[in-house]
Amino acid sequence: MAACLLQAAPAGAATTGAAAPSCVQHSTSWRYTFVTNTCDSSQRVTVEYRDGSTVPCRTASPGDTVTFPGYGTGDNAVLGVALCPATAP
Incomplete structure (x- = not known):
């Protein structure tokens, strides 16, 4: 009988999946993904990966x-940058 394992998203992980605006750009390598905000306002973001991994906002x-x-030695492609929900003041 196969067991189904569920991985809970870490605190602060994205829950919306809405794409970041075009003024938020990223570059990626096997080790790091750099996300640069050239917008006029702060942006709360996370990176989306091909395998569904989640990282904190x-x-x-x-x-x-x-x-x-980054995408790591397993070539887990970075799909893009997503917006995260705003945090409470």
Whole structure:
């Protein structure tokens, strides 16, 4: 009998999946994914991966670059950058 394992998303992980605006750009390598915010306002973002892995959201102020894991040695492609829900004040 096959067992089904569910992985809970870590606190702060994206739940919307809405694509980040075009003023949020990313570049990726096997080790890191750099997300740069060139928007006029702060953006709360995460990176989406081919295998569905989740990583915590990060807030990038205008002009900031935040770092996420890259695609790794298993070539887990970075699909894009997604917006995260705003945090409570």
